[in-house]
Amino acid sequence: MYQFAANLSMLFNEVDFITRFKLASQYGFKGVEYMSPYAFPKEQIVEQLQKYKLKQVLFNMPAGNREKGDRGIACQPSRVGEFRESVDIAVDYAAALSCPTINCLAGIAEPGVSWADLHRTYIDNLDYCCKKAQTHGINIVIEPLNPIDFPGFFLLRTDQAAAIVDEVGAPNLGIEYDVYHAQMSEGNLVNTIRMFLPKIWHMQVADVPTRAEPGTGEIRFDYLFSELAEMGYSHWIGCDYHPSGDAHFEWLKEFTL
Numbered sequence: 001m002y003q004f005a006a007n008l009s010m011l012f013n014e015v016d017f018i019t020r021f022k023l024a025s026q027y028g029f030k031g032v033e034y035m036s037p038y039a040f041p042k043e044q045i046v047e048q049l050q051k052y053k054l055k056q057v058l059f060n061m062p063a064g065n066r067e068k069g070d071r072g073i074a075c076q077p078s079r080v081g082e083f084r085e086s087v088d089i090a091v092d093y094a095a096a097l098s099c100p101t102i103n104c105l106a107g108i109a110e111p112g113v114s115w116a117d118l119h120r121t122y123i124d125n126l127d128y129c130c131k132k133a134q135t136h137g138i139n140i141v142i143e144p145l146n147p148i149d150f151p152g153f154f155l156l157r158t159d160q161a162a163a164i165v166d167e168v169g170a171p172n173l174g175i176e177y178d179v180y181h182a183q184m185s186e187g188n189l190v191n192t193i194r195m196f197l198p199k200i201w202h203m204q205v206a207d208v209p210t211r212a213e214p215g216t217g218e219i220r221f222d223y224l225f226s227e228l229a230e231m232g233y234s235h236w237i238g239c240d241y242h243p244s245g246d247a248h249f250e251w252l253k254e255f256t257l
Helices: 017-026 042-051 077-096 115-134 158-168 179-185 189-199 221-231 250-255
Strands: 003-007 031-034 055-060 101-103 139-142 173-178 200-205 236-239
Touching (some): 017 042, 042 055, 042 077, 055 236, 101 200, 115 139, 179 189
Parallel strands (some): 003 031, 139 173
16 A cells, blocks of 8 residues: 655664665565665665665765764755765765655754855755756655754754745755654644645654654554545655564554555
C-alpha cells in the first residue's frame, strides 16, 4: 500500500553504516534514506544499492558541523559560499546514486541577523540550489523541524514551508513532511497534509513524544495512514525513528511493507 524507506541513520545502529544496507534488504525494504553519504565514496554506496536491489530515496545536503550544533546552513548569510559549494557535492552524489530527491535543511538562525536577511538568504540559496539540481533532474525538498528539539531553527511550520516553495517558484522544489516534527510544532496533521498535499513530496514517520516507532505514542497512525490512502499520497515514507526494542518493525505489517 505504501512505499516505506529505511532511514539508515536511525535504524540498524548496532552495525556499521555500510552493513545497514544488507539489513534493510533483509527486512524487506525496497528503499533507503539517511542524513549524509559524504563520509563514504560514491562507488561504495552504489555497490551496496545494486547488490541489495535498493532504491536511494533521499539524503540531506551537507549540513555544516553537526557536533557544533549545525542543522543546515541555507539561511545563514555568513555561509553562502560554503552552502553553494555543498550544493555541487550533494548533486554529484545524488546523480551517482540515482537519488531523485535531496533534503535542504534551513539551519539555525544566526544571532544578530534580522529575520528579513535570513529569509532572503534562504530564498536566494534555494533558488541557486534548485537550478543546479534541475540540470540533473533532481528535486529539492525543505523540512520544517520543531522548536523544542531544535531551538532557533529557521523553518518551523508547514505553512511557512509552503509559502517559501511558492516564493522560490522552482518546479523541482517541494516539502518533506516529518510527522514527528509536525506534531510537536503544530499538530492538526491530517488537515495540514490535505491542505498542502500537492507540495509534499516526501514524508517521514515517528511517534510523539519519544520519536520511537509508530504505535508507541500519541499519534493515531491507523487514522493517519487511512487518510493518506484516501488522499492518494504516493510518495515514499521514511522510517525516521529511534527503535524502542527488537520488535519495532511489527507496526509495518499492518500497512504492507
